Amino acid sequence: MSRVYKHFIPVILLFFLASGFMTPLQAQAATNGGGYWLPYDKDKIEKATELMKQGKSIGEFGIKQDQLQKKEGFQTLEELRRQAQQSKATYKVDMRPPLKTTQGWVPPEFDYDHILTSEECQQGPGSGSESGFIKNRYSFCWSHVATYEIPVKCYLGVCFYEGVQFQFTEIGYGSNQSRKMRVFYTIEDILVTDPSLNGAKLEVNIVCEAKLNPGDCKPDPDTPPTERTIAQWKNTNFGTEIFLSDAPPATDSNPDRLGYMDFWPELTIKHAPRKFTKTIDGIKQTVRFDSASYMFAFPDQHFWQGAVFNKATPIFNVPITKPEFSMLSEAGQHWKSAMDNPEQTKPQMIGKQIPGAVGDAPLKRMYTKRHPEEYAQNRAKTRSACNREFKDDDRTGKQCDEYPFASTWQGSSTNGSDNFSIRLISEESNSASGNWLGTWYAYDRILDYDPFHVEVEAPEKIATIRSEGEPQEGQDNRSSDNFSIKNIPSYATKLQWKIIDGPTDARFDIMHDDSFGIDETIFYDLHDGSVTEIETSDEFYIARPKNTDGESFTVEVYAIP
Template sequence: MPSLLPRPLALRVLMVFAGLCLLLTPAPAAADDAAALAGGPSQSEFEELLLACENRKEAGTEEGWLRDRFSTCKSTIIEADIYEIGSAGTKVIGKLNYSFYVLAFASPDERRLDIFTSVFGINALFNDPLAYDKERLRITQTFTASTSGSTPVVQPTRTSRDDLIGEWKNSGRWQLTYTSPHNGSSGTGNRQLADLELSMDIGASHPQTNSYSEPGLFRTRARFDSAAPSGQPKHGTVLADTPGLYTLSLDDPAVEQTALHIYDAQNRPERTFPSHLGKTVPGKKPQGQEEGRPLHRMENKKKKDKNRRAAGRVCTDVWGDKGDGDLVNCDEYPFASTYEGASTGDRRSFSARLIGGDDNKEAGHILLLTYQEQRILDGDPFYVQITGTP
């Protein structure tokens, strides 16, 4: 039909995209992706995250499903209607549908972030294939980085891919690796922090139409640091939008008293001291659409000691002078090592309780390991999760 023939001055084509969750299937790697996993996640870690992402509703959101501090994924179906806009009005002249995923891996022991992205399941159709050759359609993915901090972030050589749909079908997956150099040392006074914010835009084009771009379809933030003490990986990377998670079980006899104290503070604050009408205590991991109130690590020793003294006064007021020995300790929640502690936080939103000394020490050891393994630094948010049966 004449109205569908290309007319550069009169014809404009728009592609309108909508994101949905999808069933993921691995796509073949691009030719220059032969060493895709070298130095980054293992093949099993890659496949595990891909599988875990499959049925997560959050994977369709802009930031994707934030599985933990070291991995996230995004999965979406792109549905594009191609319109002719001319003097006769607007009508659909074709469709372009495809799926894509993005997997992000922050290294716990390197200053490195790996991004894997794929386009697959491409289906293109023009109503008049004689007027428009679908094989000339192109799909574009572009990553834009914003960086800050005391050390630089090294970006990959290629941050954009613009290929014909046939090339995407043959090699649908490609990889980007971002790194940040360090000066060889590490520790609290030499953290060499670097922040990276990534945004991915997608687009589609055809030589007979105007191109289309959808900005910010995926976003993520990473932090590189060299803050770990000796005995731990000195250098590492975390996904900055993901709070840490400290977990204890009520069914673990080694920490059952600490776990019960935290459970009561989070769920039955009326059973805790000090007593206040309407008392609520932060830190519980949110469920569903609940709004979270995370704790935040605090490394200042003087303030931690001040938190312990404030909690200790409550224990003394309630139980007498019994919590200063090895057999019995005054346990505080939120922890002394947080900005929500008995002195540094809301003084009506904490709990102190006498518990067994060994129990308290083991829970404290697990908390320290959580800080170290999840690279939770001063000011970083984290939640506290209590499992098991109260």
């Protein structure tokens, strides 16, 4: 080799390094190709796809290759429960209303509210996150774009690639009838940069790991992993795997015969001509199995076993503004008042704090037949407080409702203080709400010590404003001071405006105070009972009042479902 030629090679390498085509680390790793889950970001996905089409490495865009999941071994029941309760995810339960019959209030039939399509999954909040989207106890999903880069040839450490890309979506289904969980998955929007890649084989395998008992993770042999060529996946783009759990013996520490299983997708692509094989793993999710015999709904519904996604705290939803839930109105108003204004409830106590609201400490169910003493203490303390607080009231046709519920560890006695509320409500509302709560426990598999929140969908006052009957002195439009609209409850979809005193026929506009520009009119010609879209700000004011005869008036603003 000539001296000139020997010097020429390092010069070329230095040129590639200096011009940013590669780094020493990239040059070493790139020759093996790679597998990636693209960030859940439209712009980044488009950029990575463009690099793939150009035959370049996605690593140039700063996206890291996927790291395979590791099995972590068995854990204690306490550790598994703690992990589930550390999750900040919640989901709202949508249950149909109870029905009035000659036997009294009876629950609606149980019905799964499953994620039914990959499109529904992809539109779900957090479906592309590191924890996925838990719609409810029985439906979980995760969706991500997978990309494989297969090296074709390399020159002086600079490699060119062919690529395979697709949208992978998995939907997990639990059960309220068996210790069985199934995963349905799809491969969609397949893109290859060279027709030869249609012959590459892609295997989808859902991996499971037992976490508490050896029998927690049993893949059904009738639904093995699926391997197809890319061309075959284009024609048949779905698959299913089923997992079973053996019920362990009941013990004092595990009376509900709980089992736990982690699972995750493992996708392997094989391209024989290029001698290329690469595996990428999706996120982990956990399933809890149980054989709790007390999952019962009046009068004759039994749910002996179940499989649920328990890394999200349920929200017991009470939509009392809907006409079909009117029988729950009195009870729901009590629960909401207790959570929103605890110091105004009976029995009175300075500094009273009542848990249960979304964003606050949750309630935890107490299975009353397993803890009869504690339940009896809750009932006794509530009864004593009711007799004392309502001794002079006419209680005909009424019953004493308590919140938090006696069937929770935050009940009147078990909370350790007087952090509870009592109120007289009609027997009908008390009976209906009790049956509905008990039914929900069974339908959602709320076991002993399981946490949950309570949310009552009712109008919530978020602002009170006093307005003059005409623009303030020196003002062309403004008739009130600035007021704030914020902290809108998650269930609210509209704002309602009410005139509570003064001329009830008054009409007015709402403007936004802009310190550096022209004030904008947000709402026009409002009156008592007006409903508008939701707008939030700290700098709204009432403007241009009419039909007031110069009299001042007060407006209340409510967030409504």
